[in-house]
Amino acid sequence: MPVSIIRYRTQLPAPRTRIMLEQNMFTFLLDGEKTVHFAGTQVTVQPHQFVLLAAGNCLMSEKIAAHNADYHSILLLFSNQELADFFDRHTPLLGTFSKQSGTHPFLRFEKDVFLTNFVHSLDYMLADDKIFHPALQKIKLEELFLYLATQYPGQLQQIRNMSYEGGEEFMIRQAVTSHIESNITVEELAFLCNMSLSSFKRRFARIYGNSPNKWLLEKRMERAAKMLRYDNRKASEIYFELGYENLSSFIQSFKQIYGITPKQYQLNV
Missing domain, CATH: 2.60.120.810 (Jelly Rolls)
Incomplete structure (x- = not known):
């Protein structure tokens, strides 16, 4: 209708x-x-x-x-x-x-x-x-x-x-930069860009020189580090906000990027 x-x-x-x-x-x-x-x-x-x-x-x-x-x-x-x-x-x-x-x-x-x-x-x-x-x-x-x-x-x-113009690269850049601080998934980003997951990953890698999962992980752990360092918040207070369902998964991701646990990171800085 x-x-x-x-x-x-x-x-x-x-x-x-x-x-x-x-x-x-x-x-x-x-x-x-x-x-x-x-x-x-x-x-x-x-x-x-x-x-x-x-x-x-x-x-x-x-x-x-x-x-x-x-x-x-x-x-x-x-x-x-x-x-x-x-x-x-x-x-x-x-x-x-x-x-x-x-x-x-x-x-x-x-x-x-x-x-x-x-x-x-x-x-x-x-x-x-x-x-x-x-x-x-x-x-x-x-x-x-x-x-x-x-x-x-x-x-x-x-x-x-009310439409997006400027090509696929513009849309991908807008999508990822505007959702860095949310817990959105790569699959959801591909959907918002009206692309298949494989096409999104391929075009993302061409733009950023990295996989979307790795790029988003690095950006989110950078945000986590700032929260730990400047806001003096505990890992148990921020893991859900960063899109993790449990604390152990967040700690594992943080170690993957920084090589130490969030607690060790706070003690070092």
Whole structure:
């Protein structure tokens, strides 16, 4: 369907999950927290905000609010054709389109009074599994676009530019440098770059002269060393933050790079 409005609710917090968005998507968060990772950036959304995500590959994680047992959101999905049609019909309002590169694949908005009531209207129309007529769904998308066009014209223009350009090397460099301090895996990086694992490893080695696993290990252990040296934190306090499920695996990785244990490293410096 060119436009779909659906409710999503769960009591199970979702870990980082690979998502292939075939359409652009507004996420209106009602309860909980959502974090979305792209190749070169990431965005976290709270209930007082909503986000527009461009179609493509991303990683999503969801957290349940402490005061509520549910993660609850309303999703509004639409095709690029619907977007192009809106811009074509409202050129006088939106002005001349200027194509740009390097913009983020998302737009995040703060909910004002109108937008809060707009989400309430969607919530009401989805209540008790009511049938949401396709024509009405298109009208609600039009309503939202028109409001954003009048209140946030600069941001709405960016919707047309929500794509990565600059070639595969640019995308790989963005992906790895923006996720050095996260516990993302090489397989997930390849997914974000829309490449097979073998292709990603081959192109990564051509750019950096090293395997992605070794390169990321070195960078993360550099970060660990700084935390041990300057923040005076213990290995038992930082291993999970660095993406390790247990302390022994972290110690083994640290020894692989520095030749000594984290404790010995702290004593030496």
